[in-house]
Amino acid sequence: MTGRTSHARLNRALGAVGTPLLYAAGAVVLGLSVPRLEARFLPGLSAPVSAGAAIALLSAIASGMLPLTGLVFSLAFVMVQFSATAYSPRLVAWLAGSSIMTHSLGVFTATFLYALAALAWIDRGGSGEVPLLTVWVAILLTLVSVVFFVLLVEKLAMLQISRVLAYAGDHGRTVIERDYLPLGQGGPEGGRADPGDELPAVRQVLSHRGGPGVIQAIDVPGLVALASRQGAVFAMASAVGDTVADGMPLLRVHGGRPVAERKLRRLVRLGTERTFEQDPKYAIRLLVDIAIKALSPAINDPTTAVQALDQMEDLLLRLARRDLSAGRSHDRQGNLRLVYPVPSWEDFLVLGFDEIRYCGATSIQVMRRMRALLRDLMEHVPAERRPALQRYLERVDNGIRRAFEDEDDRRDAFEEDRQGLGLSRERRQG
Helix, strand or coil, X not given: CHHHHHHHHHHHHHHHHHHHHHHHHHHHHHHHHHHHHHHHHCCCCECCCCHHHHHHHHHHHHHHHHHHHHHHHHHHHHHHHHHHHHXXXXXXXXXXXXXXXXXXXXXXXXXXXXXXXXXXXXXXXXXXXXXXXXXXXXXXXXXXXXXXXXXHHHHHHCCCHHHHHHHHHHHHHHHHHHHCCECCCCCCHHHCCCCCCCCCCEEEEEECCCCXXXXXXXXXXXXXXXXXXXXXXEEECCCXXXXXXXXXXXXXXXXXXXXXXXXXXXXXXXXXXXXXXXCHHHHHHHHHHHHHHHCCCCCCCHHHHHHHHHHHHHHHHHXXXXXXXXXXXXXXXXXXXXXXXXXXXXXXXXXXXHHHHHHCCCCHHHHHHHHHHHHXXXXXXXXXXXXXXXXXXXXXXXXXXXXXXXXXXXXXXXCCECCCCCCEHHHHHC
């Protein structure tokens, strides 16, 4: 997997550096070719402005783009650092690796370079002529730069906490809707095997090579098709989102014929960090990170934790209505071909609530919102999901009893309030 991981890193580096360089190269080519083509094919086309005015215009464009670029990207990097400090360092890649950032830098650089090149063709040879097309290309690039500046400002506005939380929630909802069937339409709940799904003996083990790598995605259709051709059953040793170290088993081949390792490695993508692609846990992880950071003594912002719980409730409600046993895939003939670990309902609850419950144990606002969340989930999820929620509600209640010695504070914490502190359930129903 070392080669695949290094290739992914190289692609990201080229995307961040190569895109602005391509814009710069394109600007140089335009600056050298457009005036020459205009002079050859449109010799009589001249702008109705003086050479001095055109020089002032292009000089203003060229001199203004560099400070603008420095200002905008200084602000952007400050905002990236802010997001890492206030929310989660895992959000840095969202903005720093954004195509808007790289293309904005490229457009600003291209505008600067083209304006410099165009200046050489104003009043060339003392003719006093101003090539119209050459000047208009500079003006067009300036307008494009303004558009990208607006897009960049909008991207920075995405760092508002409500948008950051919605971003994580939207990615989680996308994965849930795409990868999990509605409850009752999938296989046996809880990942239980069908009677004919006993795995043959292990014939081959694919191990990870290189430094630690995160399983970002697996090509389920590709693995199923390959296993069917080989008459084998593939079993993933780790789940999407797990980190594997050198020598650890990545995939086992049960029965069938031997499979070339390069074919298997192409169907399992590793990288340096988790992604949303096939991992709804990662969306929940980000929400939890934001919530517990907000609950830290240095920040002390329980309202942000409550907002994170709003998104968490929606994700868990969707998961509760889905078949979570999507860890066994069959071919068209109904033969088991792929087995891979998937989280259970209890795993999602522990991931979503444990750290927030612990870090927010002394926050009346967080406890009230969490109790309301659990109560509401119990009313709207299928019956088989409710016992785990009831057990978790008891843990929350036990934590409230331990954390609040004052009887009045304890009574307030036991209230159910979807706003945290705003409108208790008794007042809402009254």
